[in-house]
Amino acid sequence: MADTIMIANSLGDYLRARRALVAPAEAGLPTTGRRRVPGLRREEVAELVGLSTDYYVRLEQGRAEHPSDEVLDALSRALRLGSAERAHLHDLARPPRRAGAAAAVTGRGEALRPALRQVVEAVPNAPAVIMNDRNDVLAWNRLAAALIADFPNLAPRERNMARRIFLDPDARDIHLDWDEAARTTVGMLRMAAGRRPHDPELVRLIGELSLGSDTFRKLWAGHHVHEKTHGPKHFRHPAVGEVMLNYETFQVPGAAHHLLVIYTAQPGSAAEEALNFLASFACR
Template sequence: MDNRSEAREFLMSRRANLTPEQAGLTVSGQRRVAGLRRSEVAMLADVSIEYYAKIERGNLAGVSDAVLEAVARALQLDDAEREHLFDLARVAGGAAQPVRKRNPKRWVARESLTRALDVITHGPAFVRNGRMDILATNALGRAFYDRVFDGPGQGNLARFCFLDERAKEFYPDWEAASDITVSILRTEAGRDPRDKQLHDLIGELSTRSDAFRTRWGAHNVRRHGSGTKNFQHHVVGELTLSYEGMELTAEPGLSFLIYTAEPGSASQERLDLLASWAATAHQQEDTDPQKTQAAAPKETNL
C-alpha cells in the first residue's frame, strides 16, 4: 500500500468533510467546495500554507508530533482518525515495525485462551485479528457466526459482509455494519501496511464488491471497543446485543470480543435458545468426525 497516497487521500477527505462553519470560520461569497481550503487548515494549524501543502501531498516523514497534533486539531479528527494519522507518519518515517508478532507457523489458540472462551456461556465470544478473521470462538460464538464459516465469508467477517447475500439479513442495518467493517480494515491498513494478507483481502473485496470499493475510497477509520448492535439470526431471530472488545496483550494485534444481552430480555432468551441449538448441533457433530473437522475455525497466519 502506497503510504504517501494513503496519507494524501486521508487528509484530503478529512478536509473535505469539515465545513468552515464547523471550524469556526466566517466565510463570504461563493465557494467551489463545501470543505476547508488548504490555506484555512494551515491557518488553523498555525503552519505555513507551503508546509501544510507538503504534508497533504503525503510527505509525512520528519513531521513533528506537535505539528501532527496541530493538524489533527485543525481537522477536528476523532481519536481513531488521529491515531491513523500518527500511524501513517510512523510508517513514512521508516519506523514501520510490524504491529503483531510474526510467527512462521500457523496460529493456533493456546489452550488457556480456548478455556477462557469456553467459560463464557451466556454470550458469543471470539478472537479476531485486524483483518477480521475469526480465529477462535466459544460454542455460542460458533453458532452465532455459523454462516460466516459456511459460505463465502470463509471465517472472515469482511468477506461475509460484502460477499455473502445472507449478511443483509444478519445485519438489519447493513449499511452501518458495512461502514464499520471497512473502517476497521482501513485502520488496520494504517497500522500494518506490510500485511500482504490484508492487501490481498482488500484487493479481493475491491474487485468483487462495488459497495466495498466505494466505502474504501471514503478513508474512514474507527475504533471498535464497545457498543450495541442489532442482529437477525436465522435460527432465533432478532437480537439486540452489547459488545466489549479487549486487546490481547499476549497476542499483539488480536482482539477478544464478547457479546451480551440485557438480563431477562427477549434477546437473552433467544441467546439461551441459540446455546441449546448449538449444543444439539455439537452432539450431532460428535457422531460425524467429518462435520466436526469442517466446523472448526481454520488455522491462520497472524
C-alpha cells in the same frame, strides 16, 4: 491494485478527505463567498495549524517527510479528529519500512495460546469470539457458532467477518444493521492498513473486497477509520428471529491486534430467551 490503494500517498489522501468534512464555521472561519471545494481550503488548514501553506501543500503531496508529533497533533485538532482518527494520522505519518514489514507481520503470530481458546469456549451464556484487526475470527465458542456463523465448518479464509459482510449474499439478512456493520468493518481495516500497509494478507483482502463489492470500494474511498470498542449489534437467526445484543471488546494480553468480543443480551429480554434457546442446542 490493493497495495496501491493502501499506501500511495496515504497521508495526503487522508488529509484531503478529512479537511473536506470540516465546515468553515466549525473551525471558526467566515463562510461568506463562493467556495470551490467542500470543507476547508489548504491555506485555511495551514493557518489553523500555524504552518506555511507551502509546507502543508507538501504534506498533502507526500513531499514532506517526518512531520513532528506537534504538527500532527495540531492537524488533529484543526481537522476535529477523534482518538481513532488521531492514531491513524500518526500511523500514516510514520509508515513502516517495507524491508521490516514482512518480519513484523510474521512476528505477530496468529496462533492463539490454547488457554485463550479455552477462555472463549468457557463463556457459557454469551456469544464470544477472538478476532484480529483484519477481521479474521481466530477462536469462538459454541454460541457464537450457532448465532453468527458456522465457524467450525468454514475454511479458514471464510472465517473473516469482512468477507462475510461484503461477499456473502445472505449478509444483509443476517446482519440487520448491515450498513453500520459495513462502515465499521471498513474503518477497522483502514486502521490496520495504516499500521501495516505492507501486510500481504491484508493487501490481498483489500484487493478481493475491492473487486467483489462496489459498496466496499465506495466506503474505502471515504477514509473512515474505526476502533472496535462497544455498541449494539442486531442479528437475525432463522430459528429465533431478530436478536438485539450489545458487545464489549477487550484487548488480548500479549497480542496487540487481537480482540476478545463478547455479545450480551439484556436480562429478561427476548434476546436473552433466544440465546438460551440456541445454547440448549449448541451444547448438545
